[in-house]
Amino acid sequence: MHAGPFEGLSKEQACPASLCVFAREVLRAEAAHPAGHFDVVHSHYWLSGQVGALARDRxxxxxxxxxxxxxxxxxxxxxxxxxxxxxxxVIGEEQVVEAADVLIANTDLEAKQTHQPVRRRAGSRRGRPPRCRHLGLPSVLARRAAARAP
Known part of the structure; x- marks a missing residue:
């Protein structure tokens, strides 16, 4: 996916400036496949999580x-x-946590830190905390894959 520019901007400038281009390219890539082609969206950084939330809903x-x-x-x-x-x-990370179905942490400490600073608002759209897992495929995804197996 091309979502530049790749030079001339600092990290602070480049990341938000490229977000819309990245979202467009993700949706364009999806359009090249039949409906239902993707089983899951996986993101890492808060900016890709913003685009991931858009793809998740779509x-x-x-x-x-x-x-x-x-x-x-x-x-x-x-x-x-x-x-x-x-x-x-800070706000972007809170929004990604709000949208996520599953959070993956690399260590026990990261898992605790993920839930400590971000609390779901009582009237939130999703209304429940995401599950936080240590590396590994969440059971909801394994069940979905099993349901699709012939």
Whole structure:
């Protein structure tokens, strides 16, 4: 997928500037396949999680997000003189957690940190916390695959 530009912009500039192009390219790639081609959407960073939430809703499949160090956690542990992660990242991560069906953490600590700084709002659209898993295929996906098997 081409979702540049690839040079001349800082990370802070390039990521948000490329988000719409990336979303367009994901939807374009999907259009090249028959309906129901994708079983799951998997994202890693908060920006790809934003696009993943769009694809999840459009395709009617689960969104699995691998959560890495969250901005709130990083900001709480800043050393003197470090620059905090921007508010748009904090909000974006909360939105991805809200949209995710399953969160994957690489360690027990990441799993705890994922649920600690982000709490579901009482009136949220989904109304339930996502399951947080350590690496491995969630059972909901395994059941879906088994149901499709001949």
């Amino acid at each position: 395709w009617g499949v689960p969104l699995v997000h691998s959560m890495h160090t969250m901005a709130k956690v990083k900001n709480e542990a800043l050393a003197e003189g470090d620059t905090p992660e921007p508010l748009e990242r």
